[in-house]
Amino acid sequence: MTNAERAALRGSADSVLARLVGDITGTAQLREDQWLAIEALVADKRRALVVQRTGWGKSAVYFVATSLLRERGAGPTVIVSPLLALMRNQVEAAARAGIKARTINSSNTEDWETIQDEVIGGEVDVLLVSPERLNNPDFRDQVLPRLAAATGLLVVDEAHCISDWGHDFRPDYRRLRTMLAELPAGVPVLATTATANARVTADVAEQLGTGAGTDALVLRGPLDRESLSLHVLRLSDAAHRLAWLADHLTELPGSGIIYTLTVAAAEEVTAYLRQCGHTVSSYTGRTENAERQQAEDDLLANRVKALVATSALGMGFDKPDLGFVVHLGSPSSPIAYYQQVGRAGRGVEHAEVLLLPGREDEAIWQYFASVAFPPEEMVRRTLDVLAQAGRPLSLPALEPLVELRRTRLETMLKVLDVDGAVRRVKGGWTSTGTPWVYDAERYAWVARQRAAEQQSMRDYATTTECRMEFLRLQLDDEQATPCGRCDNCAGARFDDKVSATALDTARGELGRPGVDVEPRKMWPTGLAAVGVDLKGRIATGEQSFGGRALGRLSDIGWGNRLRPMLGPGAPDGPVPDDVMEAVVSVLADWAKRPGGWASGAPDAPDRPAGVVTVASMGRPALVGSLGARISEIGRMPLLGSVAYVPEADGTRVSRTNSAQRVRALHETLTVPPALAEALASAGGPVLLVDDLSDTGWTLAVATRLLRRAGAVGVFPLVLAVQT
CATH class of the missing domain: 3.40.50 (Rossmann fold)
Known part of the structure; x- marks a missing residue:
């Protein structure tokens, strides 16, 4: 492509961006790194990995690239996306740019056949699928090959999920290896994430085929969020933390998210804050899909002051004017923490971020650590049972024969599937007979990494240095410098005082x-x-x-x-x-x-x-x-x-x-x-x-x-x- 053609392409890209962001003046322009990514995808048909902070505009890259590629006759873009909230936001954003997007996920099973026909018929510009769908037998064997043959652009959103060195490893994501292998030559691939340190970045690049030895573009930017003001408040017990929220919630700007570590805590906090007269809603893994949608809509429209949420409300929830994020309890990883606080301040000049750690945090970390990858003898037992069965075994049929709970068993099988030792088919799981090696060294390293991350969160809560710089260094951001905004840089803007009334009410609620x-x-x-x-x-x-x-x-x-x-x-x-x-x-x-x-x-x-x-x-x-x-x-x-x-x-x-x-x-x-x-x-x-x-x-x-x-x-x- 000539320089003149690239210049014209840049103009077209800026025009699509203007439609995407609703700029009727047509003056919106892409960031330089956004344009570099789009140029690599559209003009050069390369693979790119983009690691940029939340709110930088990663979705603009793939929507603009999609529009340009479709104008040039390319097939539909396939976006692998982990959360329903993310999918809903992206479908709406695509429509603003004149892009027809559809999604296949667990909440619209009745529409799958129609959507697949629309994709095959060329009526859909963007198809969003969950990573779990990639290994559904019907989808994998019947739909995925056709998608791979017709895809004009493959996008892997929240790509840190691919890496088991990262904070949110999802085995289903590694199914992308199969799709990448089946893509025709010259089909561009884009992977994006806001939360990856250098080790995770390298691992994701390798797994996506964008590592050393390939003609790939890696764009990694500074991770500072100029709008965020980070604070830590160490309060004596849970009652004081709840009372502080009741007394100070109205002082926090706009509407926001209060994160808890468990479903039970989210329900407790919601009940208490409502009792104190605050308009809040609960959002957890137990919340029904319709209630989740309503809660998201209420927060987007500022009909609630806050959603009290677990990590179920995480990646992909997009509210540019979110004014605050409070954590009632500390996540176990600074990378996960940065990802969650990055929900705030994307479209406003100032947002408050507060961590209120609790003494129960460590026990909760230990519980989640206890469901790590099983020891070798349990894995071997499962492989033996499948090999001896002579037929596919469903999870309910396999579970009684092995010493693993169903959720842990399913995660293990997905890892074994990616490793080629088992295969998911209609009716359940079968053994492939392929020799399998238990990578004890890797699993031990991951366990040590988790322990190091927990220590980092303890250090974050007690550091007297800049908190934003601390988090950026945890993500290997070489440009990290003191922010001048956090409580350690600029002085605390919140004290630990609570009213007697709020404290008595909190003690009554928690003590009931x-x-x-x-x-x-x-x-x-x-x-x-x-x-x-x-x-x-x-x-x-x-x-x-x-x-x-x-x-x-x-x-x-x-x-x-x-x-x-x-x-x-x-x-x-x-x-x-x-x-x-x-x-x-x-x-x-x-x-x-x-x-x-x-x-x-x-x-x-x-x-x-x-x-x-x-x-x-x-x-x-x-x-x-x-x-x-x-x-x-x-x-x-x-x-x-x-x-x-x-x-x-x-x-x-x-x-x-x-x-x-x-x-x-x-x-x-x-x-x-x-x-x-x-x-x-x-x-x-x-x-x-x-x-x-x-x-x-x-x-x-x-x-x-x-x-x-x-x-x-x-x-x-x-x-x-x-x-």
């Missing part, structure tokens, strides 16, 4: 004990494969009533009190007095609730006629004292314990997945004769007491045994539930 424990109603699939003759719906006569717990281990109220008691390695001992007082409060409230024995409803069950404990191998003193004190205070006889058979003494009951856990409990739990005799003479329901319910299966199996032994009904009561 009691959460529901939903009874299990269906047996896990595949029990027959492990020798247990149970399936389908749990018989009504073998189910418990709805139960209660003092709190969740993942919340910031009672969770902070219960985690030291119930966490791994916690010492055993009698139930503390303050915990016992709260249990009594839960029981009193429970009795009066709808469905409670003192509710006065015509169909209310009888009052518990006795207390039964679940024998504990790890905390016998705690569970025993809890049952005894409930018996004494409630004036109900202590009938005995659901026990373990003698041969189970000292063995650990599997907690890996539902089927394995039910099998183990089915084989080891029993109702001793003395307890069976006591149940027969009790004359009413029993209160079933345990310390922790993480899956609900101990309570379900124990309830079945009690009901079959003659219990009229069972009310489960535990100190804590896991989530």
Whole structure:
């Protein structure tokens, strides 16, 4: 292409940008690096990796390039995008530039066939797909080859997800290797991310085929966000953090996001802030798609002051005038933290960013670290089971045969799929027979990297140096300099004072004990494969009533009190007095609730006629004292314990997945004769007491045994539930 042709192309590109951003004057111009990327893609048909800060305009690069390529007869652009929020924003942005974009994701399955026909018919300029779709058997085998043959531009958005050195590794993203290999020669490829250090950048470039030895363009810019003012406030406890939010939320500019580390915390914070009169909504992985869309729309339209969100609201949510981001609890990675705070200040001159770390943060980090890639023996066991099956095995069919929970099993299979050891087909997963090597050194390095990132977040919270410079250095930004805006550079603009009213309200909210424990109603699939003759719906006569717990281990109220008691390695001992007082409060409230024995409803069950404990191998003193004190205070006889058979003494009951856990409990739990005799003479329901319910299966199996032994009904009561 001649210089004159390139100059004309630049003019056309600026015109498309003007339509994209709604500039009716037509004076909008691309940044120089934006133009370099577009020139590489359109004029030179090269591959490019763009690492630029949030708000820099990466989406403008691929939409402008798409428009120019389509004008020149190229096929549709395929954008691999990780989140529904990102897809919705991009479809709307494309329309502004006259680009027809469609999306294939889990929320519009009924439209997939129509959309695919539109793509094949040339009616669609941009197709956005989720990375998970790339390895759906029908899509991979039937749609993907045609897309690869027709694609005019492949875009990998949030490309750091490709790298298991990064903070948000997603195995499905690595399926892109297949699509890249099948692209015709000369099809340009663009990868973009805002959150990649040098190691992740190199890894992504290598995996996309844009590394050393190829004619690729890598554009990496400075990561400073001039609009962001970073602060850290260290408050004494969760109640003070909530009270601070209640007192100061209206002082924060515009509308924003309050991030929490867990779903339980998001729900707690939302309830408290609403009680204090603030207009906020919750946004988590449990939020239904329609409610998520409404919450996003409300924030975009400033109908709410804030969304209280987990990381489910992360990459891709685009609100240029977002005025603040507050973290109630510290993420475990500075890269993840930078990515989330980058939601703010994209289209305004000033935005506030505050971190309010909590003492529960480390326990939550440890939990997420516990679900890392499984040890080699578990992987080998899975490969052996698949090899011996002789047919595809679905996740529900495979789960009972291996010692892994379903989500961890699925992630492992996706990694093995990328490595070529297994393949996803209709009906499930099969072994390919390809030799596979467990890369222990790599997995150990990743674990060490995670630990280093956690230490970096501890250092960020305590540093006296520039906070923006600290984050930029964590992302290997060689241009990092002091920002002059953060609390360490310019002085703190927020103090730690809270009002007595807000603090009292927060303590009342966090100190209010009691959460529901939903009874299990269906047996896990595949029990027959492990020798247990149970399936389908749990018989009504073998189910418990709805139960209660003092709190969740993942919340910031009672969770902070219960985690030291119930966490791994916690010492055993009698139930503390303050915990016992709260249990009594839960029981009193429970009795009066709808469905409670003192509710006065015509169909209310009888009052518990006795207390039964679940024998504990790890905390016998705690569970025993809890049952005894409930018996004494409630004036109900202590009938005995659901026990373990003698041969189970000292063995650990599997907690890996539902089927394995039910099998183990089915084989080891029993109702001793003395307890069976006591149940027969009790004359009413029993209160079933345990310390922790993480899956609900101990309570379900124990309830079945009690009901079959003659219990009229069972009310489960535990100190804590896991989530």
